Structure formats: C-alpha cells, structure tokens
Amino acid sequence: MSAPHRSTILAGIDGSTYSAAVTDYAAWVAMKLQAPLKLLHNIEHRDTPPLTDLSGSIGLGSREELLEELTRMEERRSRILLEQGKAMLQDARERALERGCPEPEKLQRHGSLEETLVEMEEEIRVLVVGIRGEGHENRENRIGTRLESLIRALHRPVLVVNRPFEQPPQRIMIAYDGGEVSRKALDMVSLSPLYQGLECHLVHVGQSQERESEQLREGAAILRQAGLHTICAELNGDVQEQLEGYYRDHAIELVVMGAFGQSRLRELLFGSLTQRMLSSSNVPLLLLR
Amino acid sequence: MSLSTARQQWLGNIRADILAGTVVALALIPEAIAFSIIAGVDPKVGLYASFCIAVITAIVGGRPGMISAATGAMALLMVTLVKEHGLQYLLAATLLTGVLQIVAGFFKLGNLMSFVSRSVVTGFVNALAILIFMAQLPELTDVTWHVYAMTAAGLGIIYLFPHLPVIGKTMPSPLVCIISLTAVAVVAGLDIRTVGDMGELPDTLPLFLWPDVPINLETLSIIFPYSISLAVVGLLESMMTATIIDDLTDTPSDKNRECKGQGIANIGAGLLGGMAGCAMIGQSVINVKSGGRGRLSTLTAGVFLIIMVVFLGPWISQIPMAALVAVMIMVSIGTFSWQSITDLKKHPLSTNLVMVATVVVVVSTHNLAYGVFVGVLLASLFFANKVSHFMYVASELDEPANTRLYRVVGQVFFNSADKFTAQFDFKEALDKVVIDLSRAHFWDISAVGALDKVVIKFRREGAAVELIGLNEASATIVDRFGIHDKPEEIDRVLGEH
Numbered sequence: 001m002s003a004p005h006r007s008t009i010l011a012g013i014d015g016s017t018y019s020a021a022v023t024d025y026a027a028w029v030a031m032k033l034q035a036p037l038k039l040l041h042n043i044e045h046r047d048t049p050p051l052t053d054l055s056g057s058i059g060l061g062s063r064e065e066l067l068e069e070l071t072r073m074e075e076r077r078s079r080i081l082l083e084q085g086k087a088m089l090q091d092a093r094e095r096a097l098e099r100g101c102p103e104p105e106k107l108q109r110h111g112s113l114e115e116t117l118v119e120m121e122e123e124i125r126v127l128v129v130g131i132r133g134e135g136h137e138n139r140e141n142r143i144g145t146r147l148e149s150l151i152r153a154l155h156r157p158v159l160v161v162n163r164p165f166e167q168p169p170q171r172i173m174i175a176y177d178g179g180e181v182s183r184k185a186l187d188m189v190s191l192s193p194l195y196q197g198l199e200c201h202l203v204h205v206g207q208s209q210e211r212e213s214e215q216l217r218e219g220a221a222i223l224r225q226a227g228l229h230t231i232c233a234e235l236n237g238d239v240q241e242q243l244e245g246y247y248r249d250h251a252i253e254l255v256v257m258g259a260f261g262q263s264r265l266r267e268l269l270f271g272s273l274t275q276r277m278l279s280s281s282n283v284p285l286l287l288l289r
Numbered sequence: 290m291s292l293s294t295a296r297q298q299w300l301g302n303i304r305a306d307i308l309a310g311t312v313v314a315l316a317l318i319p320e321a322i323a324f325s326i327i328a329g330v331d332p333k334v335g336l337y338a339s340f341c342i343a344v345i346t347a348i349v350g351g352r353p354g355m356i357s358a359a360t361g362a363m364a365l366l367m368v369t370l371v372k373e374h375g376l377q378y379l380l381a382a383t384l385l386t387g388v389l390q391i392v393a394g395f396f397k398l399g400n401l402m403s404f405v406s407r408s409v410v411t412g413f414v415n416a417l418a419i420l421i422f423m424a425q426l427p428e429l430t431d432v433t434w435h436v437y438a439m440t441a442a443g444l445g446i447i448y449l450f451p452h453l454p455v456i457g458k459t460m461p462s463p464l465v466c467i468i469s470l471t472a473v474a475v476v477a478g479l480d481i482r483t484v485g486d487m488g489e490l491p492d493t494l495p496l497f498l499w500p501d502v503p504i505n506l507e508t509l510s511i512i513f514p515y516s517i518s519l520a521v522v523g524l525l526e527s528m529m530t531a532t533i534i535d536d537l538t539d540t541p542s543d544k545n546r547e548c549k550g551q552g553i554a555n556i557g558a559g560l561l562g563g564m565a566g567c568a569m570i571g572q573s574v575i576n577v578k579s580g581g582r583g584r585l586s587t588l589t590a591g592v593f594l595i596i597m598v599v600f601l602g603p604w605i606s607q608i609p610m611a612a613l614v615a616v617m618i619m620v621s622i623g624t625f626s627w628q629s630i631t632d633l634k635k636h637p638l639s640t641n642l643v644m645v646a647t648v649v650v651v652v653s654t655h656n657l658a659y660g661v662f663v664g665v666l667l668a669s670l671f672f673a674n675k676v677s678h679f680m681y682v683a684s685e686l687d688e689p690a691n692t693r694l695y696r697v698v699g700q701v702f703f704n705s706a707d708k709f710t711a712q713f714d715f716k717e718a719l720d721k722v723v724i725d726l727s728r729a730h731f732w733d734i735s736a737v738g739a740l741d742k743v744v745i746k747f748r749r750e751g752a753a754v755e756l757i758g759l760n761e762a763s764a765t766i767v768d769r770f771g772i773h774d775k776p777e778e779i780d781r782v783l784g785e786h
Contacts, residue, residue, distance in 0.1 A: 054579050055451035056312045056461030058623030063574050067537055070577075074539065 006156075009037045010120065011128045012113070013092045015084065018130025023092040024165030025284060026128040027099040032168075032194050035125055037104040039092045041085035042113045043078060082108070114146065114153050124156045126286075131162040131278065148275060151259055151287055157188070158259070160278060160285045169253035169284075173201040174223075175243055175277075178215035181258035185288035186219050189256060190226035200228045201250060205235045205242045240276050247283050259287035298353045302583045309581030310589025313356055313572055315464045317343075317594050318605070319616045320572070321359045322484055326613075327424045328364035328564055329371040330379065331488030332605075335359040336598050337495040338383075338563025343591030345554035346568075351546030352531040353584045354538060356572040357554060358591075361421045361620075362526050362657050363519055363565050370515045380500035382512035382519065383559035389520035390552030399544035402528045408640045409664035410529050411629045412647025414570065416660055417526075418625035419652055425614045425621075428482070435479050436611045443470055443615025463616045470612035471604070484613065485606030491598050495561035519555075521658045523567035527551050530568035537577045571620050639671040677705035680729075682712035692721040697762075702732035706739035713743050719752045727758025730765045737763065 011026035013019045023039065030037035089106040096104040109116045117127065131147065151158050174189060176182050189195050200223055204216045216232055223230040235242040247255060259274045277285060317339050325335030339358035346357040371379050393399070429436065443466045450462035474481060484490070502508050531542045547568075555565050576586055598605065633641050643664050651660030680699030687694065701709050724743070731737055740756075747754045 053451075053458050054308065054312050054461060055458050056316045056463055056575050056579065057447055057451050057619060058571050058574055058578075059448060059619070060622065060627050062578070062623055063533065063537075063570075063626075064628055066574060066578050070537055070539075 005122060006125045007035055008120075008123045009033065009035050009126050009128065010117075010124050011037065011039050011092070012130065013039050013041045013085075013088050014130070014133050015088060016130050016133055018132065018161055019088065019092060020095060021161045021164045022128050022130050023095045024099060025159060025161050026126075027096040027101040027104070028165070028168050029126055029128065029159065029194060030096075030101050030104075031099075033125065033192070037096060037101050038107050039089050039096070039104055040107045040109065040116070040120075041089050042116050043081045043085060043108065043110050044112055078110075114150055117150065117154050121154060121156060124154070126157045126159055127154060128159045128161060131160050147278065151274075151289070155289045157289065158287045160287065162284060163282055167253075169198065171199040171201065171250060171252050172254040172256055173203055173243070173247050173250070173252040175255065175257040176202055176204050176216065176219050177206075177239075178204070178219075179258070181260075181288075183219075185256065185258040186222055188288050190222050190228070195228055198228070200230045201233060201246070201252060202230055203233045203235060203243060203246055205237065205239045239273060240280070243277070244280065247281075252283055254286060255281060255283050256286045256288065259289055298584050300583070300585070302580075303585060305580035306583045306585035307589050309576050309579035310586040311593055312461050312579045313576050313581065313586065313590040314593035314597065315461045316572060316575055316616075317356070317358055317590060318598060319463065319467060319608070319613050320361075320569075320620060321594070322487070322605075322608075323424075323613050323617045324359045324361050324364040325564070326487050327361060327421075328367045328379075330376055330564060331490075332484060333489050333491040334376065334379075334562060334564050335364075336491055336563075336594070337561050338558040338566050340591050340595040340598075341495065341558045341561050341563050342554040342566040343587055343594065345557045346547075346550050347584045347587035347591065349546075349553050350550035350584075350587070351543035351548075352534055352568075353540075353542075354573070354576060354582045354586055355527075355530055355534050355542075355547075355568050356576050356587055356590055357527065357551065357566060357568045358572065359564055359566040360523075360526065360569050361424070362417050362522050363567055365420055365424070365655050365657070366518050366522060367515060367564065368655070370512070374511060377501045378508070378512055379564055380559050380562065381502045381508060382515045383555055383563070383565040384500065385509075385512055385516035386519040386523065386565045387552040387555030387557075387559060389516055390524055390555060391549050392552075393520065393524060394545050394548030394550075394552060397545050398524070399528060399548045402525075402532075402544065404665055404669075405525070405529075405661065406643065406665070406668045408636075408644040409647050409661055409668060411626050412644040412664050413525065413529065413651070413657060413661055414624060414626050415629060415644070416648045416651030416657065417570075418621040419648065420655065421617060421624065422621040423652075425617050428610050428614045433481070435481055436609075439470055439474070439481070439609055439611035440615050440618075442473075443467075443612050444618060446470075447615060447619050463619065466615055467608055467612045470615075471608050474609045475607055479609070482610040483606060484608045484610065487610070490602045490606055491595075492602055494595065494599060495563070497560055498562060500559065518656060518658045519565045521661075522656075523551055523555070523565060524548055525657070525661055526570070527568035530570050530573050533570060534573055534577060537574070538582060571623050574623070639668075639675075643668045643671065673702070673704045676700050677702070677708065680705045680709060682709070684714075690721065691719055692723060693717065693719050694723045694725060696725045697729035699728075700730050700732060701736040701739065701762075703735040706735045709736070710739050710743055713747075715746045715750055718750070719747075721753045721755065722747045723755045723757060725757040726762035729758075729762045731763045732765050734766075737766070 009026050009030040011022050013022065026037055085108050089108065093104050093106055117124070129147070147160070172195065174186065176186065202216065202220050202223060213234055216234060220230050220232045233246060235246060246252070257274070257277065260272060274287065321335040321339040322332040325332045342357045342359070350357065367379055367382070370382060429440065446466040446469060447462045450465050451457045527547055528544055531544060531547055535542050551567060558564065558566060629644060646667050647660045647664035650663045651657050654660070677700065680701060683696045683698070685694050695713065697709070731740070744754045
C-alpha cells in the first residue's frame, strides 16, 4: 500500500486560504523532483461535543445510551468534514493537474495531523504545509498553533508556505551558521535535484571573523561542486534582521535553513531563530531537519 | 508523551472539564462515604482516598477523563481485614496493593485484559451492582417507616429531577436529593441515622502518616492475600473502565501506564490515611456525560471534593443515611448491565454460563477476583471445546497396494487428542498406512503424544507408517511464535485452509 521509501511529496490541504498556494508549491516541488504528489486532508476529532447534561444521574442503560448519542453526534460532524474534505481535495487535485503535475493522489485520514504525518514519515520526501491552518488565517505574524510541534515531530524537510505562488522560485537563500544542522542542510541541498538551475545565495551572519568566512568558503565550495550557481554573502548584526533584509533586497523567493538546531534550553532562553523566522518571514521557508 | 499531547490532555477542554469535574465531585462525596461504611471504616478514610486517588490518577494515569476514587469493588474486599485487624492494617494493605499494581504495570500485565472476555466483564459489572445493592440492605432493615419514605422520595428526586425543563440538566440530581432530604430531616427533627453516626468526617486536609503496623513477616502474611485481591480487582475494574471510556470518547488510552498510575495513587492513598481504590465505571460515565474529557476533569473532581468536605463537614454529618442509600441504589442500577438480561436470549449458552457463573461466584464469595478467575477459566474451556470441533480425518484405501491414506485436517490439542486417536481404524489389516498431516495443526505435547500412540498401534498391527507434512503440522507447537503478523507468514504456519 505505502509508496517506496521517502519518495512522496505530501501537501497538507485544509480549508485555509493557503491551501491553493500549498498545492502550487507542492506541484512545483513534485515536478522538479519527478516525485509523486499526494494531497492529504486530515480530519481531526478534537472538538468535544457541547455538554447538555449535568444531571449526574445514571439509570437503566445509561452507558449504552450515552455511547449511542456520542456516536450519533460525531458521525454527523465527521460526515460533513469528510464531504468538505473531499471537495477540497478535488479542487486541489484539479489545480495540481493544471500546473502539469501528473497523477496527484488524494488521501484522507482521521486523527491528529501530527499522528498521521509521523505514521507516513517513512514515505515522505518533502512535506508542504501552509503557515496557518483553517480558522487562524487572519492572525498576522502568528504561526499555526501546531506547526512547530509538527516540524519537530517530523524528521523530513518541511516547506512552509506563507504567500500565494506566483512563479517557480529562481533565487533561493540558504541561511548558514556553520553549525552541524546547517552543514547537513547544505549537504542535502547539494544532493537534491530541486535546486538545480537556481541561483543560490549562501548567507552567513556573524561578527565577520576569519574562521567564519572560512566556513562560508567551504560551504560555497560544496554547493559549487554540485554545480549550483552560488553567491556568497557575509553579513553583520542581528541574525533575523539581516536575513530578512537580505532576502528583501535580493528578491529571494525561497529561504532554506536548518530547523531547530539549538538545544531546547538555549531556545527557551533566547528563543529559536526558526520560530522567529516562521512568524515574521513573508517568503516561503524550506526547513531541513 | 510529547508536550503537545500533555497540553491537549490537560488544557484541551478547560471549561467543560471543570464543570464536569464539579458534577463528579458532588456525586463522589456520597459514594465515598457509603463505600467507607461498606468497608467498616470512618467516612474520612474513603473521602481522603477519593481525593488522593483522583488527584494522582489525573496526573499519572493513562486514561484522561477517567475517574478513580474509593470504590465499592475494593471496599467489599477489605471488610474482613478491617474487622479482624483494624484500620492500620488496611492502610498497610493499601500500600502493598499500590506496589503490586506498579509491578503489574512494569510487566505490562494490562495486556492480559485481552483474556477477559466480554461476558466476564458483563458478569463482573452485574455482580458489582448486586453487591453494592446488597450492601445497602442493612440500612433498610429494622428501621422506621420514615427511612423507607425518605429512600423512596430520594429515588423519586434522582430519577425525576433530570426531566424537569431547564433546571433539570444544570444540577446533579443526586445532590438535589441529598440536600432536600437533609433539609427535611433537619427541619422535621426526625430521629433517623445520619452520616455523623457512622464515624468521623474529615476536618483537616489529609496528613502524611506511615501505617502504624509492625514491619515483619507476620504483617505481610496478614495483608498480602488482601493486597493481591485488591490489586487484581482494582486493575480489572480500571482496565474495564478505561475500555468503556475509550469506546465512549473514541480515543485511545495507555493501559500499562494506567496500571502504574493506579499503583502510585494507592500508595499515595495509603500514606494519607485512605483506603485502596480504583477506577469507577459509574462516575467515569457521569464525567463523560457531563462533558469531561481531559485530565483536568479528574483533578477538579478530587480537589473540589476535599475542599467541600473540609468546609462543609458539619453539614455533611447531618445527611440522613436514607439519602445515601437512595444514591447508592441509583449507582447500582446504573452499574448493572440491563442489556445483558435481554441478551441472554440472543447469546449462545456457553456465553451466558460464563456470565452467570461470574455473577454467582462473586455474589457468594464477595470477591470479584474469584468471579473473574472462574469466568476466564470457563470461557477458555468453552473456547477450547469449540475449537476442538474443527478437526476431522478423511481416509481412502489404495486396494492394490493395501495402503490406507489418512488425511488429518484441523486443530489437534489436549482437548481433541482423544477424538483424533479415535478416528483411526486399527483393526483394518493393512500393509502400509500413510498419514498426511500437512493440513493439521499440532498445538501441544498432548497432540504429539496422540500421534505417537497412533503410529505405534499401527506398527504393532504390522503396518508400515509414513507421515507426511509433520513439520508443517507441528510448527504451531513452538512457544515463541515469532512475528507472524503478515498474512503470508500465518498462511505458511497454518497451511492452506
């Protein structure tokens, strides 16, 4: 039943405004990697039915009655969600077909999104999700309530979409700090066909000491060896500010970075760069784990 | 457990959880008092236990939304211990129960629940309901007509109040029953038994204290039999309740974590002067019915209970026993599975026998553990008997060669071994016998023994014996079955049926 190991591009579809963009980006990635595209709609059973009975009494066959009643309520709600999901998936599928993606597959699952994704982890190559889910669309500068835990739970690249798809990205920026996570990210970039033919801006923010420039040169060498057109930049100052300034100035269309590389303790004290980038960036982020 | 799951289990449903927890706390107070009286200890022992067990299982239990506290099933087991040795030994037994349950959790004995069939569960629940009802009878014998009138009025309030428009579904009807009956008794100055007559109520928060018993082997030999029964019954009822809540809320639970949680809760109860407890089917159903889903509901129930008890102590002692009896009758009626009575007609006889046997054994021994043991044993025997029907031996004679081919199909094990042997005709004069076993399964040594006997008998009659497919047939004897969770693997072992 399951697709081969790490082959699928998975797009998370819900009713939010980002679903269209998610489909577009996922279609782009799938075509570029020549990988199968799966559109996932997840039906969550999180809301509890409204309480009606505080009488605290149990009589003849209360348990059976209660089970019957709860089943009926959830059945009704799930049916509606199921139908809605089907319609959304159909829209997304047509959209992906229009983009030229062959044979996008539809998939509907019950349960929490996190669980579903962890179950599917083996077959996922890249996950594409919108930054905010249904019901939170109007909250600017807020990342989806569960996006972070989702990214942490999944050990696969996650493309977080936060704006409509205009054209296939031409210029990408790779945020590089020389640490282990970002070095791994660099290896992944150099091996993946996704980035072939794109202009790669390898950006490092620091206090511009000799050692760090050295690291930058090494990093650039890896990319160039892989045949990527690479531009290096060494910036000084606040990491987030500089990175944001850079992608604005250079019309970058996709930011690639290692995600959640620091220890949990450090994140607790200083906050996580990934988190801050997620909440403020207006360019799609590809987070590599 | 990840942080987000924890957050979801605690804060996923705050408002409804707190409301439901409050309803449950109000329903728990009379039950905790009543169960203390069943066990023969002061009401405060049950109330402290309920507080402590609810709070601890809320935090460390494996089934969010399940209510655990002092229960009737456990109270019934400790009657003799309390009568003969006193409260301190009960506290020590409670501690040991907790330790045993934690051990059970570590050995993953929660998984053994799969051996407890549905009819045993039904029998357990029905027996529990009958025992709770019977425990109320002493309060209803040799009393004035006032008590009967009060009890009847109480039941009337409990069952009719929820049908009132608007107000009916906003207030717990058992609470309304207790408040109104207490008011009537106080105003009319009736001379009937009250909770205050049954023993001490809590006036402070529970205090930490080590049970005052000599720590030696004699103590252990006194408490161990009780502790093991308590541990078994506590886990059984908790696992059953967890399954019921799983079904009601359509969410999974961690049964082995629940075992450990029950253990920790009982240790806590023992150290704070409470009796052993476990999950409560009725209260958990009330919790779900009132909208409770998360851990917060259980915590609220425990905390709210102790606050009310400590502050309302003087009022609680005024509650007439008749009001409590009415509540407990409701609990026993609500616990009893009435559907099982109508199902008696539909279900096969063996299933009904298992259920009835469980009930009979429990009611006659007052020990739910014995009932479950007998039920599980009976169910297994019936199962073995049924499976033994799935075996036949076909044969055909090859006349020119004077050879008979026996083809054995089906399950051969201790119960069907004799039947297997009887299928062969040893009187027939043959030169050669071929026994094809490739579609049979030999499950144990009895089966192999029966086969040996058959082979020897034929040889004694002078026939040469050839066995075909013995390896396939005996592949099932191996104790460690390995991982046969793939269809093709099972086909390989069980042959092509």
